[in-house]
Amino acid sequence: MDFDEPAAxxxxxxxxxTFIEREIEPLEEEHAxxxxxxxxxxxxDENFEQVPEYLDLKETIRKRAAEAGFWGMSMPESVGxxxxxxxxxxxxxxxxxxxxxxxxxxxxxxxxxxPTPILLACDDNQRxxxxxxxxxxxxxxxxxxxxxxxxxxxxxxETTAEKDGDEWVIEGEKSWISNGPYxxxxxxxxxxxxxxxxxxxxSCFLVDADTPGFEVGDIHRPMGHAWVAxxxxxxxxxxxxxxDLLGEEGAGFYQAMDWIGNAxxxxxxxxxxxxxxxxxxxxxxxxxxxxxxxxxxxxQGISFPLAEVATDVERTRQLYRFAAWKTDEGRDAxxxxxxxxxxxxxxxxxxxxxxxxxHGGSGYSRREPIEERYRTSRGKRLxxxxxxxxxQTIVRELRD
Numbered sequence: 049m050d051f052d053e054p055a056a057x058x059x060x061x062x063x064x065x066t067f068i069e070r071e072i073e074p075l076e077e078e079h080a081x082x083x084x085x086x087x088x089x090x091x092x093d094e095n096f097e098q099v100p101e102y103l104d105l106k107e108t109i110r111k112r113a114a115e116a117g118f119w120g121m122s123m124p125e126s127v128g129x130x131x132x133x134x135x136x137x138x139x140x141x142x143x144x145x146x147x148x149x150x151x152x153x154x155x156x157x158x159x160x161x162x163p164t165p166i167l168l169a170c171d172d173n174q175r176x177x178x179x180x181x182x183x184x185x186x187x188x189x190x191x192x193x194x195x196x197x198x199x200x201x202x203x204x205x206e207t208t209a210e211k212d213g214d215e216w217v218i219e220g221e222k223s224w225i226s227n228g229p230y231x232x233x234x235x236x237x238x239x240x241x242x243x244x245x246x247x248x249x250x251s252c253f254l255v256d257a258d259t260p261g262f263e264v265g266d267i268h269r270p271m272g273h274a275w276v277a278x279x280x281x282x283x284x285x286x287x288x289x290x291x292d293l294l295g296e297e298g299a300g301f302y303q304a305m306d307w308i309g310n311a312x313x314x315x316x317x318x319x320x321x322x323x324x325x326x327x328x329x330x331x332x333x334x335x336x337x338x339x340x341x342x343x344x345x346x347x348q349g350i351s352f353p354l355a356e357v358a359t360d361v362e363r364t365r366q367l368y369r370f371a372a373w374k375t376d377e378g379r380d381a382x383x384x385x386x387x388x389x390x391x392x393x394x395x396x397x398x399x400x401x402x403x404x405x406x407h408g409g410s411g412y413s414r415r416e417p418i419e420e421r422y423r424t425s426r427g428k429r430l431x432x433x434x435x436x437x438x439x440q441t442i443v444r445e446l447r448d
Contacts, residue, residue, distance in 0.1 A: 051366075057139040060132070064118065064140065068152045071112045076150050079105055083149055085414035091275060096267045097229065098277060106154060110162075110185030113155040120163030120183045121156065122310075127168070127175070128183040134310065135372040138317035142365070145321030149417050157314070160226025160276055161188035165310070166235060166252070166303050169295035178233055178254055190231035192222040192281055193304050199224075200437045202237070203247050203301055207283065209238035216240070216293070218253065218286040221265070228279035229264045232257055236283070237300045252300040253292045261286030272424030309382070311432045312389040313375070316368040319392035319428055322421060323361050323399035329418070330354060330403040333410075344406065353402045360398070364391045383445035390438035393428040400425045 076083060081090040082102060091102050113119035122137045123129025132140070144153045167179045167189075181187040198205045207220025218238050228234070234255045242249025255262055265280030295303060331354055334345035344350045371384035400422040404411035411418040429435050 053139065054136060056132075057136040060121075060136060060140060061143045064143070064152075064156070067113075067116050067118065068150075068155070071116070072109065072150065072152050072155055075105065075109065083151075096269060098275075103230065105151075107185070109151055109155050110188070112185075114183065114185035118156050119185050123163050123165065123183065124168070127179060129163070134313065134375045135369060137310075138313050138368055138372045141314040141317040142321035142324075142368075145318040146325045147321075148325075149420065154275075161190060161231055164189070164191065164235075164307055166191075166294070166307050169252075169303065170254075173291065174254060174294070181232075187232040188227055188230060190225050190227045190234050190281075191304075191307065192225050192228070192234045192236045194222060194224050196221060196223045196280075200434060202304065203250070204244045205237060205239060205250065206244075207236070207238040209240050209251060209253060209288075211240075212287075215287045215289055216253065218255070218261070218283040218288065220283050222281040222283075224268060224278045225281050226276045226278050228281050229267055229277055234262070234281060235294065236281075237304055238283075240297055242298070247301045249298050250300040250304075251297045252294040252303055253288050254294055255283075255286065255288055255292065259286055259288065270427060272420060272422075272427055308432055309375075309385055312385050313368060313372055315428060315432050316364070316371075316385075316388040316392035319396040319425070320361060320365050320368060322425065323357065323364075323392075323396045326396075326399040326403040326418065326421060327354060327358050327361060330406040334406050350406055354406070357395070357399045357402050360391075360395050364388065364395050367391060383442055386433075386438040386441040386445070389433060390435055390442070393425075393435065396421070396425040396428055 079101075081087070082105070091098055093099055110119055117130055120128065121130040122132045125131045140156065144156060163179070163182050167182065170179045178187070178189070182189060193202055193205070195205050195207060205220075207218065207222065209216045209218045218236060220238060222228075222236070225234070234257070236253045236255045237250055238253065239249055240251040261284050263282050263284075265282050267277065267279040270276070270278060294300075331345065334350050334354070335343055337344045367384065368388035371381045371388045374381035374384060400418065403418050404422055407416065407418060410416055413419065433441075
């Protein structure tokens with residue numbers, strides 16, 4: 049049994065470090081206002097829309113990352129990716145979150161707007177229109193599944209696509225769609241047949257942002273990670289054709305669940321990386337800060353919570369890596385993925401809370417990255433499947 053990190057993952061992290069240092073950090077210095085304590089004030093206008101300078105910056109980052117082979121690196125080499133396996137991709141997610149705040153995460157993972165394996169179902173025309181420019185960083189997309197009344201129960205979605213001659217007419221509303229306001233096209237999931245609750249009969253359509261009847265609704269203002277720009281999307285007599293249908297009609301739910309499974313693993317790995325970052329930052333502070341003539345780290349009330357979180361970091365790291373390994377081996381890893389997502393999301397929340405407590409008032413300040421991690425970590429227990437849905441999956445798998 050080998051617990052060493054795969055050589056390919058170690059090599060890729062080293063390559064990424066060089067890329068970040070040469071290509072990303074100079075942009076961070078040039079656009080420091082987008083990373084400071086008042087970042088949101090500069091990123092958004094009065095309507096909470098991202099300003100042109102910030103959108104141009106993201107495009108520059110995308111294209112540099114695509115040229116270097118990091119944008120869409122988990123996609124197969126046949127479509128311009130690197131064919132990075134699940135375990136390596138997860139390890140990279142951990143690596144990216146175990147760093148100070150910066151643009152590096154967007155450069156690789158795209159905040160919901162980058163390449164996704166769902167698009168491997170593209171036919172030749174769709175590949176030329178959507179997948180190729182997406183891989184080149186020239187376009188972005190969004191995953192339009194969640195609705196105002198249906199998140200965890202996606203098989204009950206109310207958006208429909210009904211046939212009218214040679215066209216499909218999409219009607220409905222989506223909510224909390226990352227990159228929704230800025231995507232060049234959306235992957236829209238709608239019921240084309242069957243009854244609410246059935247997993248069959250849901251199809252995925254590729255819908256251009258300028259399609260009549262498709263409009264961006266309210267832009268949500270999340271507690272953390274506002275830069276992912278989630279919004280509502282509305283479809284009113286939005287007409288598309290069979291050429292816009294992705295893959296087989298009725299297979300959309302399965303396409304969505306395949307994507308969500310991988311996304312959960314990457315969220316879990318990222319939470320572990322963030323928790324490691326928080327532990328190290330808190331430990332460094334506890335060693336430097338003295339009260340009553342002794343460093344904080346020498347007080348059990350401070351050091352023991354750090355020890356507990358550090359233990360959970362190691363435990364959860366092995367859990368997500370095991371889940372990723374099983375996935376790469378072609379084995380059913382639904383239980384382990386759910387366990388990893390559940391454990392890691394709660395771990396990051398605890399790590400942020402402990403780190404803030406260790407720092408005291410300074411940790412509560414926006415001049416430290418801890419408060420942003422504290423706010424953002426709470427969303428990890430909701431996104432890509434809530435804690436409750438992970439527990440439900442775990443119990444179901446235990447009973448089978």
